[in-house]
Amino acid sequence: MQIENLSAIVMALTFIAYSLLGGADFGGGVWDLLAFGRHKEASRQLIAHAIGPIWEANHVWLIAFIVFFFTCFPTAFAAISIALHVPLALAALGIVLRGASFTFRSFPDDPMQNHWGLIFSVASAVTPIFFGVVIGTTISGNLVWLDSKIYASGYFLPWLSIFPWIMGCFILSLFTYLAAVYLCVEAEGELKDYFRIRAVLTLLAVLILGSAVLLKAPAHFSQKLSEPQSIVTFFGAIALSVCALITLLKRKFVLARTLSASMAITALGMLAYLQAPYLIAPQFTILSSAAPPSTHRMVLSIGAAGALLLIPSLFYLLLTFKGRKAFSLFDYS
Numbered sequence: 001m002q003i004e005n006l007s008a009i010v011m012a013l014t015f016i017a018y019s020l021l022g023g024a025d026f027g028g029g030v031w032d033l034l035a036f037g038r039h040k041e042a043s044r045q046l047i048a049h050a051i052g053p054i055w056e057a058n059h060v061w062l063i064a065f066i067v068f069f070f071t072c073f074p075t076a077f078a079a080i081s082i083a084l085h086v087p088l089a090l091a092a093l094g095i096v097l098r099g100a101s102f103t104f105r106s107f108p109d110d111p112m113q114n115h116w117g118l119i120f121s122v123a124s125a126v127t128p129i130f131f132g133v134v135i136g137t138t139i140s141g142n143l144v145w146l147d148s149k150i151y152a153s154g155y156f157l158p159w160l161s162i163f164p165w166i167m168g169c170f171i172l173s174l175f176t177y178l179a180a181v182y183l184c185v186e187a188e189g190e191l192k193d194y195f196r197i198r199a200v201l202t203l204l205a206v207l208i209l210g211s212a213v214l215l216k217a218p219a220h221f222s223q224k225l226s227e228p229q230s231i232v233t234f235f236g237a238i239a240l241s242v243c244a245l246i247t248l249l250k251r252k253f254v255l256a257r258t259l260s261a262s263m264a265i266t267a268l269g270m271l272a273y274l275q276a277p278y279l280i281a282p283q284f285t286i287l288s289s290a291a292p293p294s295t296h297r298m299v300l301s302i303g304a305a306g307a308l309l310l311i312p313s314l315f316y317l318l319l320t321f322k323g324r325k326a327f328s329l330f331d332y333s
Contacts, residue, residue, distance in 0.1 A: 003296045004290040004296060007068060007073075007299065008073075008276070011069060011072070011073075012269070014062075014065040014068065015062075017061040018059075018061035018065060019174070019175065020178065020261055020264060021058040022055070022059055023128065023171075024051075024178040026098075026127060026128045027128075027180065028050060028179045028183065029098065029120055029121050030125045030175070030176045030179065031043065032048075032117070032120065033118075033121030033122060035047075039194045046186060046187055046191060047183065050182070050183060050186045053317070053321035053322075055102070060310065067299075068303070071291065071295060072290065072291055072295060072296055073279055075289040076279040076284040076289035079145065080134070080280060083155070084137060084138075084158075084159060085155065087159050088134060090126070091127050091130035091134065094123040094124075095123075097119055097123040098120055098124055101116040101117070102120045129165075129168035131168070131171055132164070134159070135171070136163050136165070136166065136168060136213075138278075139167070139217070140218055141218045141219075142157070143280055163213075163217070166213055167213055170206070170209040173205040173209050174206050174264055174267070176205075177202040177260065180196075181195075181244070181253070181257050181260045184196050184256065185253045185254055185325065200248055203248075210267060214234075217274070220275075220281055220282070230270065233270045233273070236266055237267045237270065240259050240262050241263050244256050244263060252331045254325070254328050255329070255330050255331050258330070
């Protein structure tokens with residue numbers, strides 16, 4: 001395997017890790033926004049308790065993704081930063097507002113507490129959409145450069161087309177679904193069923209929007225969808241979704257969490273595979289955008305050394321605040 005492809009795989013893995021952990025934090029904010037009825041306050045307290053100790057740490061995966069991207073594939077990173085600076089800036093603004101408001105809303109004597117709570121919830125819903133819009137635009141083929149140097153598509157029309165927004169809604173639904181399943185594990189009493197119903201409904205949304213992504217996908221996706229590995233992966237994701245649905249209906253929440261995370265890994269991994277060898281279709285490929293091999297070797301080495309510190313630290317953090325249940329794969333009750 002060429003070292004450039006290895007860097008691209010590591011970059012994809014960091015985004016998948018961010019989706020499983022940080023993405024669920026965004027989804028928790030969405031459920032905070034949609035909380036209503038007699039369980040409104042209890043569900044919001046559960047969400048704050050669930051994400052409070054770890055939400056900042058989960059952003060380390062996004063930081064790792066960005067570092068790998070601009071260091072190992074500087075040409076493509078510069079191109080995306082120029083062409084999609086508007087949705088990227090809106091996503092960054094959402095991350096900043098979400099983090100600040102989550103902190104400020106915890107002060108009980110602050111007269112702005114309700115407003116901070118609303119900002120946190122809205123930013124949690126909007127930011128994943130813009131993540132998906134950026135991903136969808138890089139897939140769509142709507143971005144065009146003249147001689148790979150002069151950007152020629154405009155700063156709005158490429159990401160205002162329908163496919164990027166379908167992708168944005170898919171990413172939002174996936175994050176929201178993961179949050180609902182994780183909260184089923186964390187909840188007690190009636191709140192388990194409160195989030196179980198929401199998990200089932202959002203799983204259906206994930207399946208519908210995921211199908212829409214594949215139906216509206218550009219030509220290079222369609223060509224690879226007929227390959228045996230794509231077919232196996234697609235039906236694998238469907239099978240995991242069905243099994244997750246069954247376990248939710250049977251109230252096997254820990255197993256449902258395992259199956260749901262596996263489904264998300266499969267679905268996002270399939271998107272990365274279908275996009276390869278492009279970073280930005282159709283002009284920027286992994287090889288054409290890559291830094292010299294020496295850069296990849298250095299970044300991969302430093303990344304591996306950092307992982308030896310990072311992963312045990314995150315493990316200890318989760319163990320401290322979540323207990324051993326955070327690492328359970330199956331229901332034992």
